[in-house]
Amino acid sequence: MxxxxxxxxxxxxxxxxxxxxxxxxxxxxxxxxxxxxxxxxxxxxxxxxxxxxxxxxxxxxxxxxINEYTNWETDRLEAGLAMATAGLRGVDRVDATLKFLVDYQTSYSGLRMIDIEPGHVIARMSALMPTLKSRLAAILSGDDAELAAGAVMRIIVSHYVVSGDDADEFLAQLRHAAGLRPSDAPVRRSGRVSRPRSS
Missing domain, CATH: 1.10.10.60 (Homeodomain-like)
Structure with a gap:
């Protein structure tokens, strides 16, 4: 009704x-x-x-x-990020955020638009970076959270401009920049995610 x-x-x-x-x-x-x-x-x-x-x-x-497309694209990014991190806290939330950013960038339809119109892409990334950086800094721990978030964002931009490493290597670099140790990353077993055991 x-x-x-x-x-x-x-x-x-x-x-x-x-x-x-x-x-x-x-x-x-x-x-x-x-x-x-x-x-x-x-x-x-x-x-x-x-x-x-x-x-x-x-x-x-x-x-x-173009304005409506830009807003729609931003909304999709934010909705996807919220869905990927729903219910997660601490290291799990950080890792899910990084994984989402890698997946989003490697599947992004406008991936090579930088080759056609670099000025527009750089302007768009410059507008998005402060928001993503502040969101990431808010979920990172430690005194260097702002610095680590900045490093993560610079790596993301660099991977976009000059693609090369595979998604796993890209994610490993982001984890390193964010201060996650290899033992912090969730391990996927039989379709379930579990925390690695500490020795």
């Missing part, structure tokens, strides 16, 4: 949300190929499988689309 009211009784709101999401996903795919400067609304519409008229109904200008 409440859901039909929320969607106007005919599913219109749900359909609009689906269309909006399709447009944002299509924007990510076009940005990966073209960058911000060469992004075309027509190409986004084709990629999303909608008409230009429908695209402009949701996003009246390219600037509006």
């Amino acid at each position: 409440g859901s039909s009211t929320a969607v106007g009784g005919d599913g219109r709101a749900a359909t609009e949300n689906d269309s909006r999401l399709r447009i944002l996903v299509a924007t990510a795919e076009v940005l990966e190929r073209r960058g911000v400067t060469k992004l075309s609304m027509s190409e986004v519409a084709v990629q999303a499988g909608i008409s230009r008229m429908t695209l402009y109904r949701f996003f009246p200008s390219k600037e509006h689309l």
Whole structure:
């Protein structure tokens, strides 16, 4: 009963949300190929499988689309991070945060956008880094938490700009910078995560 009211009784709101999401996903795919400067609304519409008229109904200008895409991307990052660390504390929370950041970066659709439009990517990373750094510093322990969080963020940026090491090596570097010892990392056994035994 409440859901039909929320969607106007005919599913219109749900359909609009689906269309909006399709447009944002299509924007990510076009940005990966073209960058911000060469992004075309027509190409986004084709990629999303909608008409230009429908695209402009949701996003009246390219600037509006880019702003909304940036907000959506940030929300996805924050929601993913919250889900990955839910219910965890201490070292487990730190390790889950680092693992999420590695997974997010290695699966990020705009991974090589830096090759197409470095100025935009650097500006975007510069805007995101202080927030991620302060969140990380808040969950790290010790007097050097701020310094360790800064080192982690610099490693993340460096891996983005010059990719090379595999995900395990990337994660090991982040753990080291965050001050986690190898014995701090959870061990996965039979689908369950358990803490390593101290000798």
